[in-house]
Amino acid sequence: MADRQSESRIDKALVARALLADDARAFEQLVRRHQGMVRAQLRRLLHGDAARADDLAQETFLLAWRKLPQFRGEARFSTWLYRIAYSCFLQSMRNRQHAAPDTSDNAAATQPSVSGEVALRLDLERAMRGLSSDEQAVLLHVAQLGLSHDEAAYVLSMPLGTVKSHARRGKDKLRTLLADWQDSSMEGHGS
Numbered sequence: 001m002a003d004r005q006s007e008s009r010i011d012k013a014l015v016a017r018a019l020l021a022d023d024a025r026a027f028e029q030l031v032r033r034h035q036g037m038v039r040a041q042l043r044r045l046l047h048g049d050a051a052r053a054d055d056l057a058q059e060t061f062l063l064a065w066r067k068l069p070q071f072r073g074e075a076r077f078s079t080w081l082y083r084i085a086y087s088c089f090l091q092s093m094r095n096r097q098h099a100a101p102d103t104s105d106n107a108a109a110t111q112p113s114v115s116g117e118v119a120l121r122l123d124l125e126r127a128m129r130g131l132s133s134d135e136q137a138v139l140l141h142v143a144q145l146g147l148s149h150d151e152a153a154y155v156l157s158m159p160l161g162t163v164k165s166h167a168r169r170g171k172d173k174l175r176t177l178l179a180d181w182q183d184s185s186m187e188g189h190g191s
Contacts, residue, residue, distance in 0.1 A: 004076070011077035018068060027068070031061050034078055037145070038085045044140050045089045047125070056092060060085040075154050079147065083155040086137070127177035135170035138163050143171075 011033070017026035038060055042053035064084050071080055128136055134156075141152040142163075149167065153160045 007078075008076050012073055015068065015071055015073075015077060027065055030064075030077065034081050035061070037078060038081055041082055041085055041140070041145055042089060044144060045086070045137070047129075052092070056085065056088045059088050063088065075151065079151045079154055082141065082145070082147070082151075083157070086141075086155050123178060123181065124174075127174050130177055131170050131173055132166075134158075134162075135166045135173070138166040139170045139174075142167055 011030065014026045014030050014033075017023045018030070035057060039050075039053055039057045042056045042060075043050055046052050046056075060081065064081060067084070071077065075083075128139070131139070137156055138152055138158075141147045141155055142149060147155065149160060149163050152158075152167075153163045156163065158166075
């Protein structure tokens with residue numbers, strides 16, 4: 001918790017410098033501090049499409065620079081950025097007329113053999129695609145990015161109760177979809 005508080009104080013100081021002195025270097029420091037997290041969020045939302053994620057990350061930071069005077073500090077700066085990035089993602093999905101067919105299932109099926117860890121990751125990604133888009137978004141932000149339910153509600157513009165419901169339902173569905181993994185891991189420890 002102390003790390004989050006000190007990180008938040010550093011971000012607020014950089015935001016103040018960027019706003020009060022129109023200090024582009026202060027904003028560059030904010031970009032350097034948060035670009036990895038924003039790109040990771042977008043790559044996960046885009047199922048690993050790094051090029052599109054990088055384009056959307058750039059768009060996110062341009063938008064953040066323009067909207068910086070609107071940052072009120074009610075949420076952490078990183079949470080505010082996640083929200084902007086998620087909005088950019090949603091807008092790109094709306095603008096995308098015809099998506100290329102998803103062949104990741106076929107590619108995974110044709111691989112001769114993969115290690116258990118890689119196989120679990122592939123099965124988890126496949127199972128995540130079996131969830132509703134809202135469940136996917138909530139679990140990405142809560143389970144993978146480590147946001148609290150309150151922060152995820154802010155980023156996703158959803159009521160807190162809805163976030164909690166999507167998280168619970170999504171976890172339950174994943175448990176069911178990945179039951180074979182749980183059974184096999186229990187067998188390995190059972191004898």
